[in-house]
Each structure stands twice: as structure tokens, then as C-alpha cells.
Amino acid sequence: MAESAVMGSGSLNAGNRSGSSKTSTSPLENYQLARRRTLQVVVSSLLTECGFDSAEKAAVETLTEMMQSYITEVGRSAKANCEHTARSTPTLSDVVITLVEMGFNVDTLPLYAKRSQRMVITAPPVTNAPVVPKALMAGQKRTHPAHIPSHFPEFPDPHTYIKTPTFREPVSDYQIVREKAASQRRDVERALTRFMAKTGETQCLFKDDTSTFPLIAAHPNSIPYLSALLPSELELQMLEETDSSEQDDQTDTENNPSNIMQDDSGGDKENAVLPPGGGVPAGKVNEENMIDNPYLRPVKKPKVRRKK
């Protein structure tokens, strides 16, 4: 909130500066120009009050600038004071404190306001009210419920938090579903492969045109049979969905907590499930093993007497 205030004043300043340049035509700038002119009128009337008959343009300009700065400062400080006390809108006391802090004797203010020779100035024209760029209006802005004090910030625009259910009829027509699935998949594939082709090395079919049919370059693989023979992850997923029974015995040895707990006694069992040839610990003798296969037997330790 503080920021927006600063921004506001900043934009005012900016408005001033751009106002002096003659190219400005936007409604916002027009509005600011009007404000500035009002301020000038005020300065001029104050000068008249003080008894000046005429003033140089530069002097009026300077005074206007000072006036604007002063008011801006009052506004900024008041805002700061108010936020300091955890409120969002400045109250009278905020302004009073501000003025006091700025070295202004507040007591003189009523008298000054009631002075006789005060000139009445017409309000700035309403017609050129600022055209706020229209925020997305979605639904109605919610007001605070009863338990939230009104000084609390307002709800943000509804579009930032509202879920808008779409009530379109789900497409049940088989043809369209298939059509959609097919074109969607094709689009995804095309986008993906194009992306890969763009980001990596490519080969091309036409020497003059490398972009129309980009082919991802073929890279030799050091173990080509693995990717060619093993089912891809996608296929594995599908297989899991269709039947998970086969997968069980594999995960068994690794993930089953009971297996880990019995590891001391049940190590042989694990042996039976095919350790790689080299990894068989010589210590684990598998007597209870059902399968007697020479390749599963433990490797013997060298005999001392062996010579050859």
C-alpha cells in the first residue's frame, strides 16, 4: 500500500514533467495538466491575496512547484503515520501530526481558513477524470464480512481467487474424442521433437532448408542393445498397469522389510534369487538351497598346496 502511494505521488511528479512537454495527449496527462493548472490558479490567487498585481511566469511556476511538493509531502507523511499505526486510511490526527512535524502551527489553521479575503476557486473540471485502465472485472467485488473491520484491505479482484467452473458439455462423441486425442498427441510429439531438434544437433534432408523437416541427429550409443531391447519406461508403466504380478518377485528382495529383518538367517534365500556371479560372498553357504547349480555355488578359496 505504501508503495502504491509513493507511486501515486511519483506519477504526479512525472505528470508534471511530462506536462511541460507539449506532446502529451493522453487522457491521464490531460487530467494531470488540469490539476496543475488549478494549482497555478491557487498560487496566483494567494499571490493576489498577498497584494501582488503581477508575477513573472517563472516565479509562479516555482511557487507552484513548492506548493505541490509541500502537499505531496503532507500526503506522504500522513500516509506513513497512518500505516505506522496499522491503518490504511489516514485520519485527521495523522495529518495534524504531520503538519506539526513539518513545523506548522496547526492552531493557526482555523483562523486562516476563516479569513475574510479568501478567494473561492472553482473545483477542477470533472470531465477529465482519470481513465483508470480497466481491471479485469470478474464477478462482484466482495465486501468485508461482519467480523472483518472495514479498515482492513479490501478483497482483491475476484478473478485472482475465484474458481470459474466451465459448464461445457463433456464431449462424449467417440469420434471427436479420438480425433482430439490423436491430434493432441501429434501436436505434443511434434512440438517436443521440434524443440529437441532446435536445441540439439540436427541432420537435414534438404541442403538448402534445415528447418522444415529437422531430424534429431543420430548419436551412436556405447551399448546400443540396451535401449533397443529393453522396453521403454512408458511401456513398462503400461505393463505394470496390465499385470503387476510379474514385478512382484523382483521388488521382493529389495523392498520387503521382513526380508531385511531376517537377513541374517535368510541370506541363503536371497542367494537363490540369482546374485551376479562375482558377488557371491564366500561365507554364505547355501545348504538349504533347493537349486543345486554349479554357477550358484560359492567360489572356493584357493588351496595353499596348489602350485600350478
Added chain:
Amino acid sequence: MNRKKDKGFESPRPYKLTHQVVCINNINFQRKSVIGYVELTIFPTVVNLNRIKLNSKQCRIYRVRVNDLEAPFIYNDPTLEVCHHESKQRNLNYFSSAYTAAVSAVDPDAGNGELSIKVPSELWKQGDEMKVLKVYIEFSLDQPKGGLHFVVPDVEGSMAERAAHVFSFGNQNSTRFWFPCVDSYSELCTWKLEFTVDASMVAVSCGDLVETVYTHDMRKKTYHYMLPIPTAAPNISLAVGPFEILVDPYMHEVTHFCLPQLLPLLKHTMSFLHEIFEFYEEILTCRYPYSCFKTVFVDESYVQLSSYASMSIFSTNLLHSGMIIDQTPLSRRFLAQALAQQFFGCFISRMSWADEWVLKGISGYIYGLYLKKTFGVNEYRHWIREELDRIVEYELKMGGVLLHPTFSGGKEKDNPTPHLHFSIKHPHTLSWEYYKMFQCKAHLVMRLIENRISMEFMLQVFNKLLSLASTASSQKYQSHMWSQMLVSTSGFLKSISNVSGKDIGPLIKQWVDQSGVVKFFGSFAFNRKRNVLELEIRQDYTSSGTQKYVGPIKVTVQELDGSFNHTLQIEENSLKHDIPCHSKSRRNKKKKIPLMNGEEVDMDLSAMEPTLTNADSPLLWIRIDPDMSILRKVEFEQADFMWQYQLRYERDVVAQEESILALEKFPTPDSRRALTDILEQDQCFYKVRMQGCFCLAKIANSMASTWMGPPAMKSLFTRMFCCKSCPNIVKTNNFINFQSYFLQKTMPVAMALLRDVQNLCPKDVLNFILDLIKYNDNRKNKFSDNYYRAELIDALTNSLTPAISINNEVRTVDNLNADVRLILEEITRFLNMEKLLPSYRNTITVSCLRAIRMLQRNGHIPSDPSLFKSYAQYGHFVDVRIAALEAVVDYTRVERCSDELQWLLDLVQNDPVHYIRHKILSMLAKNPPFTKAAESSLCNEALVDQLWKLMNSGTSHDWRLRCDAVNLYYALFGLTRPSCLPLPELGLVLNLKEKKAVLNPTIKPEPGSGGPEVTANMTFTSTLEEEQHVVIEPALSGVAMAPQGLKRKAETPLGSSPEPGQIMQEEPIVKLSVKGRFPGTQEEEDIDMDTVHDSQAFIYHHLNMLERPSTPGKEPSSVEQAILSMPGTPMPLLSKESLSSKHGDHHHHHHHHHHEHKKKKKKHKHKHKHKHKHESKDRDSHAFSNSPASGRSIRSPSMSD
């Protein structure tokens, strides 16, 4: 080699091998080297066994000891360089005979070998007592090019983590490539095998794994194998790698091995192996002969499967998961084949190469029985027909395939197969394709024998062979029973006649002893008056690959009243055969028609009405030799409606397939209807329906102008595979029914072959296929759709037609045809997706590459080989590489590009994968860049030289590859001198030389005891004397000789080296020169300078040698005679021998020298001089040598002092 009457087996060797130890101590994957030793236990069968010839190639031999005594040895391998450099011949006739001679010279079946070991004289006496000799040989292999293959992937990690492995391989008997042995299928012995490997590796070999022991440092372990069943060396194998081990859950003595990470695939692939075991054991009523069985799956395999004693090595690419449909039957077939070969091929071996057909025949035959049982009778008959067609096609094209060649005395004039550009005398000279056809014919002939004597007897014969062998195998060597384990043609035939009591002599004579197939032409007329079918059967027996058939033939006639078999006798001059018809009645009333199988069907006989010629004929269809009991091709003429009836109603798949083939010639609406009905008929065998699709496409194209309705098969496909509610969308995939899966795959491919009147693929069809691709949805499918998608791409490829090009414009994206653009979109996307989600065996990439090449060839996109070259690199999956290489080969032919041809030939020499090298050559031979007939800029002298070098010496490590190179050379240049070569200086001589070349193979020393014995004596004794001679030698002939040696080394192409030690051959050469001289005196003009030098050196040398008094009497005189009449020698082979014999001599002195040194320490001075000289010489030869074995014993005593 002739069929012997007696059962006994005569060994060509003067000793019998009983036991062999092979110990490999170290396998270094980094350096790709192997160190080990072998120990052969042999029984001399002659008195005074003084020389032992063994086979060894590539091995560097460090030392040889016989019974702990150092033994000198000589290594000579004439196959390393077949024709020596001085020859400018370049014609294939010459090469083939020289190559055959070279192979014969080391053929173990003739008692020869590359390695010749002299038995120390101390042991000679032992011969009398026939004591055991133990021959101990230390050897090493460094980066072997053949025999053992190392696969070492280039990734991070230890060798085990990198899945590095090594395995043995080879074409036929190739064990000599990795250890010294008697590399013959007929020399059986028991084995002890030891392999010390890294602790993380597994060594799988033949026999029982007795134990595995760590080495002392615990970093390695030794696998000890025992093979108590006598086994031939070629059946020994080894595979070492970080294999995952799977014990077969049904048979615990069976163990499977695969590379890391593939275990789940292995489990699935092997899940049914026990069924094959059960089947074979049941039909053979014989247990599996070995106590265990191992299967190993390796990468970069030489062939898909190779069988060895108690183990088989397969390509890892046969492994598949449960989601893959197409690979499953293929892999199962390979496993079944491998197991059949365990019984016949490994356990039962053969006596000689001429008996190979029995083994291949039996194993192929029982494999066929397995197919019948597992895949059904339809599949079996379909397969038999396919095999028959293959062999018939091959023989008619290339000339006959001879199963049982007989060679009388090695005279080349009696060459039984003069039509071939290679010799069939040895397995190693055969073209690979011929060998495949040989196997195919062998099992077909076995089936013919079965037809003759019944399956029951057939199986009894097998059982008899097996039980004899297994009795013999358990005997000790001394019982002389082991030859029972060798099968011979005569033994097999005797068994058959004993068991069945039938004489199958004529059958054997026709199909086994004779090559060629029978070609029948049949036609018929119906004689209404006599109610007789007049059948005419003619034969063509004059074209190449054919033979005349005389004997019975079965003819089946389907009439209205039923199906009748007739057996006709084909005789010398009778062409016409009258067959009385059974059905007199016209089809007046609707009656069911009985078929052959007893079924009765309703037929719409209206199709018979309009034919005028055969009015009132009761004949529905006629089949000649329906059981395929002759190896034949039948071209039979009958009316289109008869073929249609045959297709619709004959229940035999072979008949259906024949009729489909015949209907291609009858593009009529009736044919269309018949085919469509078959396609819809889901009881019909799916392969028939698939074939029907293609036939329908052809018919539709012939009928393009009159075709009514939607494109052929479109509505059919829609009805079968598309959604009911929206017929343009295919159902989501569900391949649970394999028959319809195969049909679904095939139909689009066939449809894409449709062409409209403009000869373009109809727009409808293309869009239809594109829609199939678009709507393909495999999410709910249990099976992978990779093959289906690949075939859809094939369909797109088939739809392509040549681009219409205006003014040869350059092909750019902008002027791309709209349809082609769509096709290209799909291909691009598929090919790119494959990088992210690779399909099984990369089938999709393979299809895409083919499609791209097709687009190029049809001129839609610029022709460019670079894409294919990148896919052909080492490191892509082998199928992808082959597809890419095929495209490059095609490019080379179409664009006549010498760069690409060069690139391909470089790959042939350098690619790490043997299979790829083989495929490149065979693809080039099949699709040659040019042929003899056509002029081509590619055909030039450099290419001739390169190919010549390739087959002459560049492929000495791989028999198969060498024969492939010969095939290519034949395809490019034919048998004679390539036309692009400049005329030889003495053009006339060429022919004479050729004649000479034909004579040359007599170099082969005669087998038998007498000849070699004399030779040995002579050479060894003479070199003894030569001790003194050596020093003087340079003075005599050194000027001429020394530069000779150097020159030859420098010129030696492709790293083949001058072989040390030819001395063993010296004597026969001398003889030859005598023989060769007399008829050929007029040939003397033809001498190029090289030969003059060489032969002079040769003469000098021999003069020196032969003038010595100790040389046995008779020989020198004849030699001198020869020399006198010989100003030089016209024979390149001879000069080669002379040259190498020179080297040989030196070495020989050298060995001999060591030998002497031990005993009597004399002649120090001479020896030392001699030694130094030879050391430097040896070093030289090493520098140039690629052949690791040099005839030098490094650790022999004379070196160490």
C-alpha cells in the same frame, strides 16, 4: 572321403588324440589379449612318430614341449595370403583353385595343419611301445581378428560395469583361431578347460563346471570345466563376461546367461525352453546327452546362434519381453534349432565334410518336427514350401547344390560343381549363401527319406545313432569305440536299411549324390468321350541347376464326386498320362462335394458353366506332387476357375498358396471375389491370407481401368479393424488375436501397392494410411505396437511413385509434392520420436531409413548418403546399421559413387562387428554397383587391386568374409580377368597360366603314412648337415637372396607376413616341379622378373641342399632333372613356396640349433654367428608381421645363455 564300405573310421593322422587341456590364465579386456596353454595327450599309431601337425591360426606360440622336452616347431599358414604378390592374375578361377589348395594344405581332415612340431628324437623310440605323448603348447593371442570376439563398450567404469565380454565364434571348424588343436570334427577327445577371469566375470564353457576357485590375491577366479564326453575341438567354445545368471526354473541343470540389465528379458525368452527339451527327448527317446546345458546371449554375435558341446551362444538381440509379438516365434525357432544341433552336430559329430549333410539334415528335420508340434501343421507345411521354393530358386539361378560331394583323388578335373565360382571341397571355401541352401536342402532330403520309410523308422534310426554314440561316449579311449560318435553317410544309410529294410538307394542317388532340382511343366485336357483326364507332364532338365526325374509322382484330382490320388510313373519318354475320372454325373442336382480330408462342402459350381473347352468336365482342380515329395518346381496350367476353387476349397495351405500365386495371372472379378473371401475367412491360415493381400493388390492394379468400388481391401479393413460408429477411425489396438494382428499389419502394406490408371497410389489409400497412423492408439494394448507402426511406415514407402521432374530441377522443400510432404512429416516425426522413446529393435528407425532412401530414389528429395552414413556408424543398433548400409549400397549403385563404395569397403576392413562386415559384402554382391556386363566408371584397376587384396589376404581371419569377398568379386568381374585391367604384357600366357592354376592344388601332400614320413626324414636330417652350410650360404646365394627377402616384406599387402617355415612342404613341391615341368615346356616364356629371381633363389637353395651326401637317394636326381630343364618357373605358386621355404630353412636351422645345443655343446662359433643373424631377421619379420605365431621359441635354452 569316398563313401567307405566299412564302418570303421580311419584317422588321417599318425596318432590319436585322447585328451586335451585348455587353460587360459589371463584375459585382458583392455588390450584384448589372451594368454594360456594347451596340453594334448596323444597316442601314436605308427612307429617312430616324429612329427605332429596341429591347427593353429593367429596364436603366438611361445614354446612347445613334448613330454617335458623342448620341441622345435614350424608354423606355416598358406591361407594368410592365398596368391602371392608377384601374381598379376586377378582372375577368380585362379584364385579359387589357389585358395582351395591353401585350405587343403592345412586341412585337419587330411592330416594337415599350420603348426608342425618335431617330436624330440629321444621320444622316437617310444613309438614302438606306443606310449602316450603329451604335447604342451604355450600361446597367446593379441587383438584376435577371428575366433574370439571382444566387445568392450566405451563407457566409464570397470570392465564388468561396462558389460565387456568376449566369446568364441567362427564358421565351421574355427577353433584353431583361439587355441592350438586338431581342428577337425572327426578327432574326438575328452577335455579339461580352465579359465581364469576377473572376479566380477563369469566364464561359460563346455562341459560341467567342477569348481570355481579364487586366485591367491582373491581378485580373480578360475573356472574348472570337465567334459568327459569325447568332443571335437570345433565344438568347444567360451564366453566370458559379467553375465547375469538364470537357472532354468524347470530344469536346474540348465543355466542361462545374459548381459547386465537384461535379466527380465532372459526370464521371459527362456520361459518355455523346457518344452523343446521335452519334445526332443520324447521323439528321440533319448535323454539329452550332456549333463548340463548353457545358453549365453552376447552382443555383436557372428551368427544368430551357434551350437557347441553342451552350450549355445546366441545373439543378445533374440531376447525380448512379453510385449513383443513378432520376435517371439523367431527366437523360439532359434532356440529349437540350437537344441536340435546339440544332439546332431555337437554330441554326434561327422567323419568328414562330405557327411555334413547328415548332421544338418537330421537336426533340421527334427527341428521341423518341433515346428509342426508347436506352430501347427499349417505352419509346418508353409515352412516346407518356403524352404522348397528357396532351394529351387537358388539352384535354378546359381546351379546345383550338392549334398554329398565325392572327390576322387583330389583331381580338379573331377570337380563335381564346375558351375560354381568356388570349391565345395571344404566348408571354408563355400559361399555363405550356398551353405545356407545346403542346410535347407539337407533337411528337405531328410523329409523325403521320411516320406519313403515312415517317420517311425526315421526316429528309430536317430535313436539308434544316439544310443550307439552314448554307449561309445562312456567308454574309455582304449576301447576304440569313439568313432561310433561320428556319423557318416554310409553309416547313416546302413542304419536306415537295417531299421526299415527298405532300399533308399535311388533316392539318395537322386538328391544326395547329385545336384539340381526338377522342373515340371504340366497341362491337361479332358476327354469327354473316354471320361479321361489326359495329363501331360514335361520336364526341363537341360538348364543349369536341374536334373531329370524318373520315378513315381503323385497327382491329386478333385472331382465333383470326391478327391482322388493317383500315382503316375514318370519315365524316360512318356509325357502323357491318362487318368480315368470317377465322376460321370453332371452336376444336375445340388450335392455336397467331398474333399480330401473327408469334409463335405457346398460349392457354387456356376463358375464351371461358361467354359467351352472343358464342357462337362467333372474336374475341379488338379495338383501335381501335393506332398512335396520331390524337390521340384511345378508350373501347372489350369483354368482360372479351377485355381479359384482350389483357393476356396482345398484345405491344404500349400495348395492355397499355389493358387494365390497362379491367380496373379488372372485379373478377373472372380479372382477378386475368391481372394476377398479368403481374406475374410478367419479360419483360413493367416499366412495364406497375408499372401492373398498382395495378390489382390496385384490383381487390382491389372484391373485398374475397370475396378469398381473403393480401393481393394479398404472396406475389408474398415469392417475388420475400424470402429463401427466412425468407419474412418481404426479401433484402439488390441493384438490379443495374433492372426488378426498379422493381417492388420499386412493389409495397409499391400494396399499401398495399389495404383490407379495414372500409375499413382490412389489418394484415398494414402489418406487412409495417414489416418491409420494418426489414430493409432496403443494405450490399452498389452502388446507393443512397434512392428505395426513400422509396417505403417513401410506402407507409406510402398505408396511412393517416381516424382515427375521438370527439366531436372533441383529438389527443394518448396517444390515438394503435397502428398510427399505429408509422408515426410510423418517420417520425420516418427524418426525423431524414436530418439526419445526407442522402439524394440528400433524397428521404426529401420523403416524410416528405408522410406527416406525410397524418397530419394524416387526423386522426391535430394539423393544424399550422409544421413545413412551417420546411422551406419558403429554404436547404433545392428538392425539400424544394416538398414542404413543397405541404403548406402543402393546409393552407390544408383549414383555410381566411388567415394561411397570406398567408404563401404573401408568398413568391411575396419568395422568391429563381424556380422556387419559380412552383411556389407553380401549386400554389395546382391546389389552390385556395377556388373561385368555393364560399363562403369567405378570399375577400375585400383578397385580390382583392392578387392583382390581383400580376398587374398585381408580376410584371412574370417572364412565367411573371405568367401563373401570372393562372391562380390564374382558379381563384379565374373570368373575371368576383369575387363578394366590393362592387358597383361603377355596376354597369351594367361590361359595357360589358368590351366596351370587348376593343376596347382596337387601341392597338398598326400595323406597317408608313407609320404610324409620320408619327407620328414629328409628335411630334418638334411638340415642337420646344413649347420656348416649356413655360414657359407650368403657367399653363394646371399646377394640374390637377401634383397629378395626384404623386398617381399615391403611389398606384402595388408599386413600378411612372410611366413616362417615352409620346410615341411618342401618335398612335395619338389615333386610337383618335376611333375609340372614335363607337360608344360612351352609355357616357359611367361616369366616376370620376380619369378625369375625367386626361382633362381629356389634352385640355388635346393642345389645347395640336395648336393649333400646325406640326402636320401632318389629324390635329388629327379629334382636335378627338373632343375636342369627349368630356366625359371612359370608358376607363381611355386615361386612363392620357394621363397617362403627359404625363410623356413633359416628358421629351421635355428630351431634345430636349440635342439642341438642342449645335447652336445659343439660348434659354438658357428652357432653364435648364426644366431645373431637370425635374431635380427626374426625381428624384422616381426615388425612386418601381423601373424603372431612365428616359428621361434623364445624361452628355448640357446637364447638364454
